[in-house]
Amino acid sequence: MIHIALAKPEHVAGIAEVCTDGYWATYRETHSETYIQGIIEEFYNHDRIRKEVTETSRHWGGYFVALEEGKVIGAIGGGMIDEGVGEVFVLYLNQDRRNEGIGTKLLDALTKQQKEQFAAFEQWVSVAKGNQKGIPFYEAKGFTAQHEQAGYHEVDGERYTSVRYKRHI
Secondary structure (H helix, E strand, O other): OEEEEEOOHHHHHHHHHHHHHHHHHHHOOOOOHHHHHHHHHHHOOHHHHHHHHHOOOOOOOOEEEEEEOOEEEEEEEEEEEEOOEEEEEEEEEOHHHOOOOHHHHHHHHHHHHHHHHHOOOEEEEEEEOOOOOHHHHHHHOOOEEEEEEEOOOOEOOEOOEEEEEEEEO
């Protein structure tokens, strides 16, 4: 049985693994190895994740994890970007566990936190243009494309276009 919980320090390695593997699986065909390695080193290292698990606020609500027999098989994180406006910052699953409803359960947990604790009525997400793992998922959850923009991160002069999506919650 899959259990969704707010992440604890003992989940750090599992979050790093799921996010690293998910990032590679999502962007292997479209992004350079140097770019992928740079993002993974910046965001999915154990020290950063440990801090993000133990230090939460309205701007970073922490990670929620999908656990099966204690093993992390999915992770999501987000926070508030404005009054009443939440954002999904990261969502990855074990690639062998896609299309089982795990991503939906994780998104539901984050959405509940943003609505109940932080009074969110709107939720945003940035998805890399052409990301055919993420875009169909978010569109199925009611997110609609608003505009394109330069991605938030640049590695060695490499930057990609993101599509900003939003939905009312």
